[in-house]
Amino acid sequence: MEGSSTARAKEVIRVAAPKTLGETRISKTLLEQLALKILGLHGEMSLFDLAERMCLGLSVIEGIFQSLRREQLCEVKGMELGTYRIILSTQGKIRAMDLLTANSYAGPAPVSLADYSARVCEQSAKKTIIRAADLLRAFGSLVLSADMFLRLGTAMVSGTSIFLYGPSGTGKTSIANCIPAVYEDTIWIPHAIEVDAQIITVYDPTVHRQIEGAISEEVDRRWVPCRRPRVLAGGELSPGELDLQFNAVSRFYTAPLQMKANNGVLVLDDFGRQRIPPDVLLNRWMTPLDSGYDFLTISGGKKFEVPFDLFLVFATNLDPADLADEAFLRRIPNKIKADYATPEHFTEIFRMECAARSLSFDAVMAQHVIQYIGQEMKRSLSQCYARDIINQIMWNAAYRGVEARITRSALDVACQNYFLSARKPIAPAPHEEFPNNL
Numbered sequence: 492m493e494g495s496s497t498a499r500a501k502e503v504i505r506v507a508a509p510k511t512l513g514e515t516r517i518s519k520t521l522l523e524q525l526a527l528k529i530l531g532l533h534g535e536m537s538l539f540d541l542a543e544r545m546c547l548g549l550s551v552i553e554g555i556f557q558s559l560r561r562e563q564l565c566e567v568k569g570m571e572l573g574t575y576r577i578i579l580s581t582q583g584k585i586r587a588m589d590l591l592t593a594n595s596y597a598g599p600a601p602v603s604l605a606d607y608s609a610r611v612c613e614q615s616a617k618k619t620i621i622r623a624a625d626l627l628r629a630f631g632s633l634v635l636s637a638d639m640f641l642r643l644g645t646a647m648v649s650g651t652s653i654f655l656y657g658p659s660g661t662g663k664t665s666i667a668n669c670i671p672a673v674y675e676d677t678i679w680i681p682h683a684i685e686v687d688a689q690i691i692t693v694y695d696p697t698v699h700r701q702i703e704g705a706i707s708e709e710v711d712r713r714w715v716p717c718r719r720p721r722v723l724a725g726g727e728l729s730p731g732e733l734d735l736q737f738n739a740v741s742r743f744y745t746a747p748l749q750m751k752a753n754n755g756v757l758v759l760d761d762f763g764r765q766r767i768p769p770d771v772l773l774n775r776w777m778t779p780l781d782s783g784y785d786f787l788t789i790s791g792g793k794k795f796e797v798p799f800d801l802f803l804v805f806a807t808n809l810d811p812a813d814l815a816d817e818a819f820l821r822r823i824p825n826k827i828k829a830d831y832a833t834p835e836h837f838t839e840i841f842r843m844e845c846a847a848r849s850l851s852f853d854a855v856m857a858q859h860v861i862q863y864i865g866q867e868m869k870r871s872l873s874q875c876y877a878r879d880i881i882n883q884i885m886w887n888a889a890y891r892g893v894e895a896r897i898t899r900s901a902l903d904v905a906c907q908n909y910f911l912s913a914r915k916p917i918a919p920a921p922h923e924e925f926p927n928n929l
Contacts, residue, residue, distance in 0.1 A: 531587025617650035646825035660873030720755035
């Protein structure tokens, strides 16, 4: 089969489940505290249920149980499916409440920072071989020139970062959103990591797409099999999102967006329009882009390093030279301009947009709208115009309760409604699209 990345899609780099407390690489005290909090929240549980909650094997849970039992923090209430059913003792309940007050995290057991760092480096996207077939599959819904395919492929093979710039509406966001689809392999993302006895959650179901059926008893269930992540940040991005997020109520941390994007793609859309000034953001990431490591800080001022292994996409309709100095631009090795569509490409986009809405396509109508945009509206052919103009026709027809059709008058009215123009409204032919009584 041609294309190593396609072959890699069938390979799942499995993480072996720990058989003992020592193999978890997490302190016995932290795991016991986590078990106490889960029992404190859920009451009586079997060891099997506790193992499911903590995403650990039964052999590890039995070791935790024996320790809690010796300390008289739990009691046996019976048997179920060959394992004990346990409940916290009075002393255990008091201890659990104290622990929950200090830190309410009661989810899957974390992995160590060392294991997380090693895993991120092992499954780096830079190790994936990318071929033209992978880009054709990922960008198949877009109309791109051969030169654009070549430049995007070159950028993706680098596995580093890219400036996508050009006029508004030329498909920069669409291109950026398709980049993660180039990869078809599986990566493993931890539910949480532990740093200096602090819990930092990493797995986020709103960002990470879990692959169902990839987990078995032999696999360490503290890790979630996922597609490579795609994190999109727009104008709402604030400086705080680049650092650990500490919840004052739950009293545990959430990973910043660049950490959630590790082994995947982070898209900064409309770059230059964020709530954080461009130079502040660029200076924050200058060292990570050079070294491949980011530095984060937990309470007490302790700093630690985590891998910065992601394909970073800056998408902007501003001039990159106005946003960053030469020192930073040098660290973004790929700079690709998304330009206006040619008439041929615009016609193909128009055809695809018609097909997506089950509308009849007529090349003559496509040429008409191209001429109208250029000659009447004095505008270049932004790729988004095809979609937006057809949307106008669909909305107009839905409002009037008639079947949507692509006609000259419908296109002219759609353009006149969509573009800023001083021209007088176009009176449509009553027999063609609009009933006399509307």
